[in-house]
Amino acid sequence: MIRDITLGQYYPTNSILHKMDPRVKLVGTLIFIISLFLFDSIYGYLAATVFLAMVIKLSKVPFSFMVKGLKAIMILMLITVVFNLFLTPGETLVSFWKLTITKEGARTAAFMVIRLTYLIIGSSIMTLTTTPNNLTDGMEKLLNPLRVIKVPVHEVAMMMSIALSFIPILLEETDKIMKAQMARGADFESGNLIKKAKSLIPLLVPLFISAFRRANDLAMAMEARCYRGGEGRTKMKPLIYKKRDYMAYGSLVIYLAVIICVNIVLR
Numbered sequence: 001m002i003r004d005i006t007l008g009q010y011y012p013t014n015s016i017l018h019k020m021d022p023r024v025k026l027v028g029t030l031i032f033i034i035s036l037f038l039f040d041s042i043y044g045y046l047a048a049t050v051f052l053a054m055v056i057k058l059s060k061v062p063f064s065f066m067v068k069g070l071k072a073i074m075i076l077m078l079i080t081v082v083f084n085l086f087l088t089p090g091e092t093l094v095s096f097w098k099l100t101i102t103k104e105g106a107r108t109a110a111f112m113v114i115r116l117t118y119l120i121i122g123s124s125i126m127t128l129t130t131t132p133n134n135l136t137d138g139m140e141k142l143l144n145p146l147r148v149i150k151v152p153v154h155e156v157a158m159m160m161s162i163a164l165s166f167i168p169i170l171l172e173e174t175d176k177i178m179k180a181q182m183a184r185g186a187d188f189e190s191g192n193l194i195k196k197a198k199s200l201i202p203l204l205v206p207l208f209i210s211a212f213r214r215a216n217d218l219a220m221a222m223e224a225r226c227y228r229g230g231e232g233r234t235k236m237k238p239l240i241y242k243k244r245d246y247m248a249y250g251s252l253v254i255y256l257a258v259i260i261c262v263n264i265v266l267r
Contacts, residue, residue, distance in 0.1 A: 009168045011128040015060035018129045021245045022138025028055075028252050029126045035259045036115050036122075044262050045114055051255050052118055061128050066121050073120060077113055084109035127164060136161035137239055162218070170211060177206050 017025070036048060056063055090104030139157035147153055181202050
């Protein structure tokens with residue numbers, strides 16, 4: 001399960017999406033996520049499916065690798081489906097004991113599962129095709145206007161990038177600690193919910209200690225190299241928009257226009 005989390009990982013391959021400016025990918029991911037909450041019809045989800053399929057094809061990242069990341073949110077999906085199925089009022093489809101499944105509940109549950117699935121895959125594509133350094137540079141450039149109101153843009157972008165880059169490291173560390181504890185007789189699978197929660201203590205304590213140690217080592221390394229923030233710093237590879245980036249922005253405008261038209265026509 002731990003190794004199945006793909007968010008925050010970078011998948012190196014030669015694709016047009018990997019070469020694209022990180023600002024385009026950040027804006028595209030944001031637009032795609034917002035668009036998932038704009039429509040409530042099968043036609044809107046069909047447009048999102050076509051768009052997502054095209055992006056996955058361009059990324060050259062194996063679809064099976066992206067789908068692995070969905071295993072981590074299966075419990076969340078199950079809870080979402082149960083709540084929507086049984087707590088949404090409407091036309092009754094199935095009724096047993098004190099539980100009732102409505103037509104509106106089934107529809108909402110199905111749409112929520114699709115929405116969560118697309119949200120995870122769409123977010124994963126950005127991190128799978130963008131290195132942490134490029135992600136930091138892209139965030140900093142996009143947030144630059146906030147400097148006017150004294151927002152520490154460079155520091156915010158750097159913290160977000162470090163958090164994302166630490167996800168795969170902490171997942172690997174968790175896997176190692178879990179295997180070590182299982183070799184010592186720890187059982188993380190059997191028992192009720194309370195017993196399973198208690199069994200995680202031998203896993204979480206060394207994980208937190210390791211995370212704080214890594215954070216301290218990183219802080220000391222930055223201080224030893226006289227790191228003083230982003231003011232006056234230059235980039236070895238400055239971000240410059242190319243033809244493919246403008247074409248990508250055009251594709252995003254077309255996608256957004258299609259979504260808006262679908263909403264207007266079907267409202």
